[in-house]
Ligand SMILES: Nc1ncnc2c1ncn2[C@@H]1O[C@H](COP(=O)(O)OP(=O)(O)OP(=O)(O)O)[C@@H](O)[C@H]1O
């Protein structure tokens with residue numbers, strides 16, 4: 001296990017009408033390769049903010065963030081975009097696919113941004129879709145797919161650039177329990193294949209799929225423990 | 235970078251297709267603007283070419299003495315009251331002028347031509363062999379008539395190119411006979427093809443006969459002008475001289491106004507330039523107006539498009555699009571709307587100029603097509619830059635959260 005992510009004294013404050021909202025209020029966190037972490041906590045506790053911070057969508061008001069030895073808190077917009085493109089795979093609660101594009105095109109987009117040739121792109125994108133079991137849905141648009149299938153397209157998109165870490169913010173929040181379990185199976189598979197996964201959820205039984213469970217409250221880490229009774233989605 | 239660009243174009247096109255009506259409506263002003271500018275350019279460049287050819291046709295170094303100015307502002311009755319130009323002026327001018335290289339009458343009137351079943355309405359004009367020196371166009375086949383034939387009033391004629399083809403289809407007309415207003419004439423030759431003057435009328439449909447013959451056979455009260463060939467480098471001196479001689483002939487006192495006109499192609503040129511500037515001015519006004527209106531419309535649509543696609547922008551940023559990539563995407567969309575509008579406008583203008591070409595010389599030069607497409611790109615960039623910049627600058631988290 002080697003150090004992948006290191007957050008030190010991370011603060012993220014918002015000014016809302018002169019009042020300070022401390023979305024993150026001094027978070028210290030180290031994440032190693034091939035960890036499976038779930039982040040829990042009540043609504044408004046700062047889970048998404050932390051996730052966005054780790055995913056380089058947001059930069060801290062204070063504190064230092066190292067990602068594979070690079071200092072994220074000093075990066076400019078383009079460097080952040082590049083790190084998101086190459087190192088991070090996002091899976092959102094609302095899927096966030098491009099509505100007019102086919103599954104294949106959706107998965108292709110990150111590769112376009114990393115300037116990969118067309119033929120290589122198509123190969124990588126379809127491989128990725130095959131790995132989430134959508135080999136017969138390549139040419140379907142999001143509105144022609146079920147919720148679970150859409151989320152699998154989103155996972156394929158997150159995986160396509162071989163990221164160092166996969167961030168999933170409530171990935172099952174918009175799915176029925178059966179589709180949710182399918183998604184958890186895929187995540188588990190990714191974990192056993194050596195991927196690093198961080199999962200935000202407020203559902204206890206979803207969180208139990210992870211190896212390590214972090215609970216945050218009011219922008220601070222309240223608990224950080226190894227999950228001994230890890231659920232194996234099969 | 236290339237794949238990104240082609241990707242941006244694809245995204246732009248698909249976004250335009252999915253908003254066909256909206257894009258078309260916004261592009262309409264661009265279509266109007268580009269068709270106007272192209273049509274105007276086409277017209278002017280066609281006019282220019284036709285004009286240059288037509289000026290050759292008349293000859294810059296030929297003065298034409300007649301009762302009225304080509305572009306005069308006299309009332310018609312003023313001109314009517316002027317004395318006619320008389321055929322005997324010719325000898326007087328020849329005698330007194332030191333510049334005149336050739337002086338020839340042109341006695342013009344309408345007549346009907348016939349040969350067997352074939353017939354045509356035409357203009358005939360009587361002149362002398364000196365006429366050949368006052369024009370660039372000579373005899374293509376056969377020969378011109380001689381001084382002797384002119385004096386004796388021989389019934390001989392030279393045919394304009396088209397007349398020869400009409401009266402003598404697939405035949406050599408030389409030595410053959412035809413009729414002018416029922417009177418038999420022998421064809422001596424065929425004049426060189428001249429084309430249309432300003433695209434309006436052509437000497438190719440006319441018949442030249444000796445002036446002596448014309449005076450004897452047809453009414454003397456036809457319309458007469460006198461063509462005077464002068465040295466090319468002495469045009470204005472010659473013009474002054476001819477004015478002087480004509481005033482002498484007419485016996486005008488120093489205070490009296492001219493009662494004749496000495497015309498020259500220059501008069502055409504200045505009038506032509508006025509027309510050209512008028513067309514250009516109106517065209518540029520319409521173009522600028524519609525491109526500005528179109529540009530504002532496109533800017534507006536782009537703001538709407540950015541707003542509608544805020545979430546998409548957030549997603550794209552989350553998966554690694556940089557500012558410039560988003561900027562390129564939206565800028566390309568604005569440019570595409572303009573270029574598509576431009577291409578439609580250009581095609582429209584091209585078709586229209588083909589139709590106009592039936593009546594008037596108009597040809598679309600390639601540089602004009604390139605210019606108008608560049609102009610569309612320019613409008614697209616100007617209209618798209620602010621909305622695209624706004625899209626590029628969106629905060630990814632805010633954009634993702636946007637519903
Ligand atoms: N852009 C913003 N401006 C102001 N306050 C914000 C902003 N984004 C988040 N916050 C505040 O930060 C706190 C943490 O928000 P965050 O979205 O991280 O919560 P969360 O734990 O993900 O909640 P949920 O479970 O409801 O998704 C909240 O109090 C929220 O109001």
Ligand SMILES: [Mg+2]
Pocket residue numbers: 047048049
């Ligand atoms: Mg949240």
